[in-house]
Amino acid sequence: MALGIIGIVTSLFLLITLAYRGVPVLLAAPLASVVAVLFSGAPILASYTEIFMPAMADFVSSWFPVFLFGAIFGVLMTVTGYAESIARTVTKLVGSRSAIAATIVTSALMTYGGISLFVVAFVMYPLARELFRVADIPRRLIPATIALGIFTFTMTALPGSPQVQNIIPGQFFGTGSFAGAGIGLVGGALIFGLGLLWLEYRRSALVRKGESFDSPQSEYVAGGSSEEGAENQVTTLEPASRLVPFLPLLTVFAVNFACTLLVFPALDWSYLEQERFGGATVDERAGLWAVMLGIAAAILLLAALNVRNSATLWAGCVDGAKRSMLPIFSTASEVGYGAVVASVAAFAVVRDSVFGIGAGALWTSVLSVSVTAGLTGSSSGGMTIALNALGEDLQAMAEQEGVSMEAMHRLTAMTAGGLDTLPHSGAVVTLLIVCGLTHRQSYKDLGVVTLAIPVLVVVALVSLVSVVGSF
Known part of the structure; x- marks a missing residue:
């Protein structure tokens, strides 16, 4: 048993090392899985074809529409010029002197509007670079x-x-995307506020030391210009007005909100009991369906607003479909690795140890998801791995303790967005490459705003909810 635990730790270390070295997760996850299997004494081929691949396929079958629609939507927002127009409008309202706040708000609007995180990174860098240059x-x-x-x-x-x-989280806790609204709003405000304060403090500190936008220590170019790659991804079209670009983002939110809280609860879902639908329930699928419909409606709106540029829109759809492949299969590969680790006998010891702490449902969920997200360098992959292994037990524990499932949803989601941005994270590596900077130059501040602050906020919220209940 001790050898099996050593194998799990070794495989995790290998996965982190390979990811940090730039090895694609599609290769790193299966290799790390082999290490865990070898130490456990389980058969390699059977573990790969009967455990790794089914888990990977299940993730793709469940989440492919969201990745596909999100990638297409992001590309269309770019080729129509709407994303750039939103950035410039927000900057004009906030002011170039508030370049940091303008960049955060614009990035947040695009992300909350349904555009893929990686697409937002590519879109925002050239705009942020200009804002920072003007503000020095x-x-x-x-x-x-x-x-x-x-x-x-x-x-x-x-x-x-x-x-x-x-x-x-809704797939495991039977909740919707608006679950734990009060907790989320408070947590979001704290993360935004504390992050902005840190960045403004760092700006002042660096300027006092004599550093500026063009300082040699601020610049790094490796292997070609990432800025050039970001600007030349697509050919943009002119948006009709300053307000029109915001309509697709508002559509995603409005349709998602209406389906989750108004439309779906009013419909008859009894047909889901039929055997052909595999026992799915509306509680398990409502969050996914609402988001899918929201993004699909926004894509249709984009097409209607730019009907005269149908050729460019179609090319954008094709490009978006291609771009959706690597993110979903990379995440699915991590999920497959998690399934293999969860299948070895030593994992049961680890799982029982986590539950044996006796910390309660909220703390157990936060601990398990946070650790797996950190080890895999992925919020979605880490959360899926942890909830696939512990989700049913966590739900039962929460019900026994009288803990709100909505609170479980929100805090579980928030904790996934903490340790997932350790240095080996694929998202961190990609963003630094896009910005043409190194870990040594930029990770300190990135780690504070995306790791340290979110973790502290989650700890504070879990403590508060444990005392006063959900809000």
């Missing part, structure tokens, strides 16, 4: 500023977020 803010703060807007409060805290990290 050290360039090293750009990654942390963008990350605060896309990897934190809009991804997991704000109720109704269409990002997959906010939908996954």
Whole structure:
């Protein structure tokens, strides 16, 4: 048994090392799985074909529409020029002197509006770079500023977020994307406020030291210009007006809200009891369906508003479909790895140890999800791994303790957005590459706003909810 636990730890270390070295998760996860299996003494081939692949396929079958629609929506928002127009409108309202706040708000609007996190990163960098240049803010703060807007409060805290990290808990706890609204709003405000304060403090501190946008220590170019790659992804069209670009984002929220709280509860779902639907319930699927319909409605609106540019729109749809492949299969590969680890006998010892702490449902959920998200470097992958292994037990524990499932949903989602941005995280590596900067230059600030602050906020909220209950 001890050898099996060593195998789990070794496989996790290998996964982190390979990811940090730039090895794609599609390769790293199966290799790490082999290590765990070898130490456990289980058969390698059977573990791969009967455990790893089914778990990977289940994730793809469940979440492919969200990744597909999200990627297409993001590309269409870019090729129509709407994303850039939103950024410039927000900047004009906030003011170029508030470049940090303008970048955060714009990134957050796009993320909360349903655009893929990675698409937002590519769209925002050229705009943030210009804002920081005009305001003469050290360039090293750009990654942390963008990350605060896309990897934190809009991804997991704000109720109704269409990002997959906010939908996954509903599949296990029977909740919708607006679950735990009060907790999410308070948590989101704290993460945004504390993150902004930190970045403004860092700007002042760096400027006092004599650092500026063009300081040598702020600039890094490796392997070609990431800025050039971001700007030349697509050919943009002119949006009709300053207000029109916001309509697709509002559509995602409005349709999601209406379906979750008004439309779905009023419909008859008795047909789901038929055998052909596999025993699915509306509580398990409502969050996913609402987001899918919201993004689909926004895509249709984009098509209607730009009907005269149908050729460009179609090319954008094709490009978006292609871009959805790598993110979903990378995450699914991590889920497959988690399934293999969960299948070895030593994992039962680890699982029982987590539950043996006796910390209660909320703390157990936060601990298990936080650790797996940190080890895999993925919020969605880590959360899925933890909930696949412990979800039913956590739900039963919460019901026994009288803990609100909505609170479980919100705090579980928020904790996934903490340790997931450790240095080996694929999202962190990608963002730094896009911005043309290194971990040494920018990770300190990125780590504070996306890891330290969210973790502290979650700990505070779990403590508060444990005392006063859900709010």
